[in-house]
Amino acid sequence: MMLTERQLLILQVIIDEFILNAQPIGSRSLSKKDEINFSSATIRNEMADLEELGFIEKTHTSSGRVPSEKGYRYYVDHLLPPQAPKLADMQKIKSVFAERIYEMEKIVQKSAQILSELTNYTAIALGPKVKENKLKKIQIVPLNKETAIAIIVTNTGHVENKMFSLPPSFDVNEIEKMANILNDRLTGVPLMELKDKIFKEIVVLLRQHIHNYDGIVTALADTLNVSKPRKLFFGGKTNMLSQPEFHDIDKVKMLLSMIEQEKGIYDLMKQNPAGIHVKIGRENNNSALEDCSLITATYSMGPEEVGTIAILGPTRMEYSRVISLLHFFTADLTTLLTKLYQKQ
Amino acid sequence: MMLTERQLLILQVIIDEFILNAQPIGSRSLSKKDEINFSSATIRNEMADLEELGFIEKTHTSSGRVPSEKGYRYYVDHLLPPQAPKLADMQKIKSVFAERIYEMEKIVQKSAQILSELTNYTAIALGPKVKENKLKKIQIVPLNKETAIAIIVTNTGHVENKMFSLPPSFDVNEIEKMANILNDRLTGVPLMELKDKIFKEIVVLLRQHIHNYDGIVTALADTLNVSKPRKLFFGGKTNMLSQPEFHDIDKVKMLLSMIEQEKGIYDLMKQNPAGIHVKIGRENNNSALEDCSLITATYSMGPEEVGTIAILGPTRMEYSRVISLLHFFTADLTTLLTKLYQKQ
DNA sequence: GTTAGCACTCTATAAGCTTGAGTGCTAATA
DNA sequence: TATTAGCACTCAAGCTTATAGAGTGCTAAC
Incomplete structure (x- = not known):
């Protein structure tokens, strides 16, 4: 053959x-x-x-x-005709990374936007793996007698917060004591292990120091159990409408609904093998993407893969250009993230 | 006539x-x-x-x-034929509000989703006016020698955070002192007035207590200057594609791009007179919305209007049904928010 | 192995025809 | 005077037919 x-x-x-x-x-x-x-x-x-x-x-x-x-x-x-990204494109990318943005999420969000503009396809970025971040600080702010907010800061500067109910007749003064215990014992622990650790180690301590501890422990553990799926960011959601293969309104509807749902996209993105990969048409195993190709690329922070960024276009997409662009882009992004967050 | x-x-x-x-x-x-x-x-x-x-x-x-x-x-x-919402719809709404959600943003987000499902149109919700929230607590978490995160909690439980650079050779130990001063002086102040207040009142204090205060003051003031536009939440962005008047791909493209851009929608939503209002076709002053009508409704927290929620449909939309639905919905939402946040 | 030539196929486009839903106007009716 | 029946007319939508053009596969000659 x-x-x-x-x-x-x-x-x-x-x-x-x-x-x-x-x-x-x-x-x-x-x-x-x-x-x-x-x-x-x-x-x-x-x-x-x-x-x-x-x-x-x-x-x-x-x-x-x-x-x-x-x-x-x-x-x-x-x-594939080997191809370096156009100078103008490279400059545009450089200029984005030159801006002083600190939040990782914003960087990723902006990445999706830029890539969609450069390619005229849809860009999808899967945010960093928050679960593996390590706890930097927990803070608990009581709002009133019944509710409080737990705020978690991670080593990468990611902040999460969640309200929870205080058990009835909980003494607000105990909150600070509790926060201290939590910080003492949990700093540096990856978020995914927090819940476990609380039940295994902290409960004992709280029992000694905090009155009425049982109601609050479950509330807290629940709150800190960061099981949220990683965030998805999109750029150029409607770019596909300009492609001649999407002049059929039903196809468009299928595709955009699936994008809006996020679930299907998330499943595609999370199986992220390192490097750049191309899935063509039905290789995506998704009827809404029958006429689409998805090119995924991973980016890292230091030695560690932290996220995936992808371009979704018609099967008739400019593979060569997109691949070279992603190559260049993820390299730059990796450099930036490594510099920003690796120095703690 | x-x-x-x-x-x-x-x-x-x-x-x-x-x-x-x-x-x-x-x-x-x-x-x-x-x-x-x-x-x-x-x-x-x-x-x-x-x-x-x-x-x-x-x-x-x-x-x-x-x-x-x-x-x-x-x-x-x-x-308009006067009409009460269908029982099933009312029950669905009730069931949503019965769920114990605490974060206001999540409530609003969910509202947009439910309304789009009930109507099969696009629902848009303009989030609460964060600027008028009052400061509950400021916290500053240093990440490393060069960066720190400022976290603001408001009286409604809204949390904002932003990274900023520490001035070179800033003593990390001063951070706590500074946070204490800020909390002492700024608790209860509406977010929109924070920046002003810092320059007028706090600078003096900081000068007395903090070494190297000048670099950090501008960074902080900048960080606390919450000038972000209010958030927009959407539900059913692609619902319009099912309407026969949007079988034309160019119209669809115009409309969805404008929705994705958010700017145009934001401008429409922010001029929110209290109550329910209907803008038909070109009354919206927007070429992408020529064939659309927008029905806006405000919701409140206690006596105070805090947000707007809207349904975007074709000019041929079911005005009667949507209006009665919004009427019922905003009343319920107002009750819920008033109960949740008014007790501080 | 390559190419010229030819018969054939299919799409896209335009032109012509028919049908049916609708109108406006006029004259008859209540 | 207000209403209605009737009729001629219009237009869009759908169907049929004709035509042009781009393309193929096959055969035979180079």
């Missing part, structure tokens, strides 16, 4: 061309290309072979050819 | 019918309605008058009639 040089050339030109114009390509127009020096009849023969092998398809009996998913897959794996 | 009883009846039936089916209505089909007991010829005469007065329009010379914006306006102002 080895393809000849000529077949590879034809396949590549067909896909490049289709990515550009979204129109089926015929043998005659192919034969006119500079790179190609054989007659349309020859090309027709080669195309027939390529079709038989499943790399290209016809939209109807007498139409030109269009890449199949298998064709795109081969193209992405073997035929 | 007073309309006769019969003209009113005809106008009402036309609009009711069009809201239901999105199809132009002809004299013959009107004459078959139970409410109407005169011939199609008579109706044609009346329709001609109504058209001349600008309440209805034809889509082409021999088509049935369709309500004009003026028609909808008259309908909303004078012809």
